[in-house]
Amino acid sequence: MANTNTIEELHKLYAAGEAKPSEIINRALDRAEADNERLNAYLTINREGALKQAAALDADIQAALKDKPLAGIPVVVKDNMCTTGVRTTCGSHILGNYVPPYNATVINQLEAAGAIIIGKTNLDEFAMGGSTENSGFGPARNPINPDYVPGGSSGGSAVAVAAGHVPISLGSDTGGSIRQPASFCGIVGLKPTYGRVSRFGLVAFASSLDQIGPFATNVKDAARALQAIAGHDRHDATSSSVAVPDFASALTGDVKGLRVGVPPECFGEGLDPEVKARVEAGIQSLQARGAEIVEVSLPHTKYVIAVYYIIATAEASSNLARFDGVRYGLRVEEARTLSEMYRRTRDAGFGAEVKRRIMLGTFVLSSGYYDAYYEKAQRVRTMLVNDFAEAFKKCDVIATPTAPTPAFKIGEKSDDPLAMYLGDIYTVTINLTGLPAVSVPCGASSAGLPIGLQLIGNHFDEARLLNVAYALEQ
Amino acid sequence: MPITQTEVEKIARLANLELTPDETQLFSEQLAAIVEYVDQLNELDTSAVKAWQPASAGNVQTSHATRPDLTEPSLGHEKALAQAPDHDEGHFLVPRVIGG
Structure with missing residues (x-):
């Protein structure tokens, strides 16, 4: 973390004339390239394009600082967000050479705010995984200890921030894919409310769950990144027109009288004792700052993994039907008929975890099983929504661990998909209910691995959520 | 519930995937373990509960967004x-498609 500059620090350097954008961008590119062999955080580093943008900004930086909140800030984005003219792979060989003809809305927003995108980051293939080991292009590694996973699926974007290459990055979170890698890498990761940020140009995994959000080394930078990407987009019918407040100005650190809900169901069996101790200490620190701790109940917590893996895979099996070798991406050439081409292309292009999830999703939607699995899961999802509505009658935010353990070793869980899925117990329920949540560092294990505390807010209450995270950070 | 290899082959056909015999064997074991795990939802009585709809979560303000056509x-x-991968004169x- 030593060589990270925050947005504020970089802007001070620019304002004082002590650095030019091209120097800062060049330094970020050098760091990214130097670390990539060891950490494999990037699938594409856009040196030429980034330096060109930076050079164009050099002469205008003083003017840009006045009206562009991310002027000259180097950022990276997960490689499932479309970038015009820059390869977008989703970590999959089926899109290994895909060069999008358009930008995702978040890319346009970052660029309009003056940010310079220096690279596209590694991920579990199509965002399916919790370790970045499922990438078709090799695993990313945790900068705290490269024998360990950085978490996933947005592992590369977490590594880029944690290793000090860039102050902020974007990931996508379908079941914890921003919050869990933030927890494993010791940084801040925010999953905004469903609808807060446009998904136009984000390659879809599970459309009722997917959300884009930022990573940062600190809460203030996460708030600034959210500011740049929040708001309605007419290209995404699920994006919300709810007004976007000024998130950074909400960061007072004052939590007096705030009610923090603590659900005992999230502190029981399966939770690592060191994680439990650090998270409880974090909650006590909020109490010491004047917050009131109240017990709330999330009685269906033990069912969330089952609900999630039915709904997420069902939606994935439908969304990933588009990868068929016709309009873009890989095509296996030797096939004699169209249907043979589809099957052989998909077999060659998709990795094992993606095939497993397409298979599970197809099964739960298939005739004879739909009611027993998909319909059942959607009913239990309603119960989860009701649980949170009840809990938020008694509190303003809810605090839980982000993940039941710190980072695990590369290879430790890769042969046991169900064991991997169980690590998502505290995060998936937030996607199923559309709520915002943030993972904030709250210490480390005795082995030196970071631990994250998850704060959950009510719908569109990110300003308050981030303020509580800010208080925790102090 | 056990998932047989025949069922795995049927699901693979529905999903337009061509699995190797090894993958078919592996997936039938792994899917069976996952399905056995998700079967715990049957402990819950959901007869009086409506299936989730986007609007019911209150998370999207306009559940059926429209725009001028x-x-x-x-x-x-x-x-x-x-x-x-292949195109000619404005066509993919x-x-x-038929025969072969």
Whole structure:
């Protein structure tokens, strides 16, 4: 973390004339390239394009600082967000050479705010995984200890921030894919409310769950990144027109009288004792700052993994039907008929975890099983929504661990998909209910691995959520 | 519930996936373990509960967003075809559809 500059620090350097954008961008590119062999955080580093943008900004930086909140800030984005003219792979060989003809809305927003995108980051293939080991292009590694996973699926974007290459990055979170890698890498990761940020140009995994959000080394930078990407987009019918407040100005650190809900169901069996101790200490620190701790109940917590893996895979099996070798991406050439081409292309292009999830999703939607699995899961999802509505009658935010353990070793869980899925117990329920949540560092294990505390807010209450995270950070 | 290899083969056909015999064997074991795990949802009585709908979560303000049905500038043929593995004269080309 030593060589990270925050947005504020970089802007001070620019304002004082002590650095030019091209120097800062060049330094970020050098760091990214130097670390990539060891950490494999990037699938594409856009040196030429980034330096060109930076050079164009050099002469205008003083003017840009006045009206562009991310002027000259180097950022990276997960490689499932479309970038015009820059390869977008989703970590999959089926899109290994895909060069999008358009930008995702978040890319346009970052660029309009003056940010310079220096690279596209590694991920579990199509965002399916919790370790970045499922990438078709090799695993990313945790900068705290490269024998360990950085978490996933947005592992590369977490590594880029944690290793000090860039102050902020974007990931996508379908079941914890921003919050869990933030927890494993010791940084801040925010999953905004469903609808807060446009998904136009984000390659879809599970459309009722997917959300884009930022990573940062600190809460203030996460708030600034959210500011740049929040708001309605007419290209995404699920994006919300709810007004976007000024998130950074909400960061007072004052939590007096705030009610923090603590659900005992999230502190029981399966939770690592060191994680439990650090998270409880974090909650006590909020109490010491004047917050009131109240017990709330999330009685269906033990069912969330089952609900999630039915709904997420069902939606994935439908969304990933588009990868068929016709309009873009890989095509296996030797096939004699169209249907043979589809099957052989998909077999060659998709990795094992993606095939497993397409298979599970197809099964739960298939005739004879739909009611027993998909319909059942959607009913239990309603119960989860009701649980949170009840809990938020008694509190303003809810605090839980982000993940039941710190980072695990590369290879430790890769042969046991169900064991991997169980690590998502505290995060998936937030996607199923559309709520915002943030993972904030709250210490480390005795082995030196970071631990994250998850704060959950009510719908569109990110300003308050981030303020509580800010208080925790102090 | 056990998932037989025949069922795995049927699901693979529905999903347009061509699995190797090893993958079929592996997936039938792994899917069976996952399905056995998700079967715990049967402990819950959901007979009086409605299936989740986006609007019921209160997370999207307009559950059925509409817009005027107007033609707007779009990618155009050239860009839309540029990433296709095979195309000709404004069309995507694919192997033959019938027979073979």
